[in-house]
Amino acid sequence: MLHGVFHFDGKFWSTLPLLAFRPGQLTRRYIDGERTKFVTPMAMFLFSVFLMFAIVSNVPGWTDGGMVPAMGEATPSLGSVHRGIGQAVRDKTETIAMLERDRAAAVAAGRSVASIDTQLTRFRKDLAKLTTAARMLPDLNTASPRLIARSLGEPVDQDLLDWLFVKVEHARENPKLLIYKMKSAGYKYSWALIPLTLPFLWLMFAWRRRFGLYDHTVFATYSIAFMSLLVVVLTLLGYAFGGAGRTFAWIALLAVPPVHMYKQLRYGYELRRLSAVWRTVALLHVVSITSTLFFLLLLYLGVAD
Template sequence: MSEFGDALGTASEGSLFARAVSRATGRGKADESGPVVEGNCLNCGTELVGSHCHICGQKAHLHRTLSAVGHDLVHGVLHLDGKLWRTLPLLAWRPGDLTRRYIAGERADFVSPMAMFLFTVFLMFAVFQAVGFTTPTDISAPDMKQFGSVLEKEQAQLKDKRKDLVASLEETTDQAEASRIRSAIDEVDQDIASIETGRSVIEGDKKGGKSNLNITIGNPTGSEFMKHLNEKWRKNPGLMLYKLQSNSYKFSWLLIPLSLPFVWLLFAWRREFKAYDHAVFVTYSLAFMSLVFIVLSLMGKIGVGLPWLFTIFSTIAPLHIYRQLKQAYGLSRWSTIWRLIVLLFAIFVVIALFLQILLFLGAF
């Protein structure tokens, strides 16, 4: 094992040394393990003028090293390069400035909003898996028969209580006491009726013997689709929770089109702001929120309590949205505040719509 480690370390050192040397080499062709720099583009044959071909965009400086393979792997998966480290500070501290500069055309130095969003969402779910923040898979459906027996026992106790109250009513001669006992009997009768309704839902009515749970819980219309969805949740809630989590990752991009109409409404009379501006704003904002969730999940892993985590998020999220609104759209303080308040309410609507979509997708 130590020999393998030494060999791996030597190979890494050699690779890094070759890469450092290759950067110092001039124009021309190197050996097969180093960089390759041609007078003409190796891809399309165009004569090279700078560091990249001005026709096809391929780099003039090519590497044939192990480190180059690792770089290509990371670049191919994330496509971030050094842009990430120029984007993150602005995304955290000056999100509106980042949004405005990207909209204005400064693209070369920053990660695009969608790439940043996809990267942060991928990283967030990876961290959730690592810290164990996942849906439980050992959830079983409730035992409806046992549930019904509990209700039956409680109903029997209420009936005994009613008998005692009726007996007390027959013995008393005080009108005030009799009135109090009659009120107590009425309350017991209401409790008995409520339990009887619950039993009929769980166990089925006496005539048909078929449970009405599908129609009563989560299905006021009794549609076939809602029956099907409710039945799947009853039979295997663990699987449905897993599908809910999986779909929330796969379809997280839906948060962008769901949020766009609400942001557009905030600036409907400001014609200088287009739908594209709002899309960049929303996407960068969602990317930052994903990063916040990553940090909070790591803090929770090391023992920070849930009240503190909630306080931190409920403080950072509105402040970040406020700064991004004010900087990106050049708003005054009051214009930013009222838009922030409306947007916070809109966020709850967006989350509710997103959850409804996930529940719909979970039925298939």
Template structure:
């Protein structure tokens, strides 16, 4: 139940953020109102909004209107959204190109849609249980605080003792001694954040990377309390999800570096709309996966929809031939893996602070 509450909160937070970056132009629907006087400033109104102060021509005074304002302002359910979602799902390249060429008022902007979809995705993850549970986090935290009393560590110590006794019975020329040294090294790494590896005649301090800043900073914190760090990794995942945009743009730019008619702004719109769709796709897959027997359908949906959508958006947004779109598509798949690794590394670093 706590996950559901956090999920709803995350969805509302995403809606408010998307609302903050989305212009209100183009949200009117229905026929224009007859000429009337603005209730706010007294100017003559001939359309949906007052030309002087911007207030709506028709002023509601009902509880239903309050509910509509909540849905409209928080969840962003308006005419622009319904104009945008069908194109985003089935004609993403057309949506991208039309927005780039100036059709802004009728569509939800890429950043607003991205913010809402990402927060909604993490909200759904919370609701369906795809998150770090409180029990797991608490258990790992307790492990970090009471490690000396844990059965697990006692078992590791017993294994170390057994290996040391076996090593002492062997001659110095026995090759088994080298194998035991490697096993002891691994066990010490599990047992201690700064393990000692026994070698012939001396103790050697083990360092995970050899870089003091990493070993004593980020890595030490992950070893000390992995539960807390994993929770921070998850929470930073959606807070810093916008990093995916600047990380992705250079790779898309490289695919069109010799085509000067495509600017960085074009690539930014392409990337942001694509990420928004993928977030919405993850929502659909997560919900479908909770249905009995829906795991296979969820996998099939993602395996088909994700690459097909990326190909169609790439081909139609940039007006490419099939061959030009295909070779860029396959290169872009590799770039996506690189971006994911860079994003994960950034989250690992951010989680240490």
């Protein structure tokens, strides 16, 4: 792999500076035929993704699985919720009974019962809410997905619910394993980011026949490769310089990608400034969408595995 990326003839060192500082020119030159001078987009992508997962997974303090509390430690158990609601129902019932006795005594003595009636109304509303919550709360042996189905009033495949409940419970019991599975799936399926991005790039240039699928593929692959290398550099900076390094890393992580996207769009597609600006804004939204879809894919693979 090192030979494929570095090629030991200077390809890597002629590609990396352009990828970092002149991504648009690199993209345009590669598309226009100067392919023998640079590392291919896919080789750069594979190298950057491999390096990112190798570094991020082994640098402490960023994605340390030990920092993730078990679900049982972070939230009360279902049994304790049952007991708490049951105790609250009993307390409200006793209070209402006491107020009703006080009201009867006040009526017999000819005193005003307005304040007692106000309290009764409030406590009865509270009791009604608690009773509704107790009905909606699943039994101790009932899966939470069934509660969702019950609240929606829709029939759901029982086998699917049972399967989902088992998988969710496994993830709740061992969140570190879930994170590990998601990391592994992220490395194996990182290529999915490219086809997820291509339809949106095509839409942004749908009326410009000059640019085809190949152009968009080169653009997306080089762009993702740069973002992966950026994460590597910022992770190492954050680790080396502590709190100040992490602060700088987060600021750079927010500031650098839009600038890089703008430069790659403007010079890679030879756009005017305004055209590059609005496409950069659109591309930032695309990144949000594709990142969310990719995260959901990793979550599914981590839970379902």
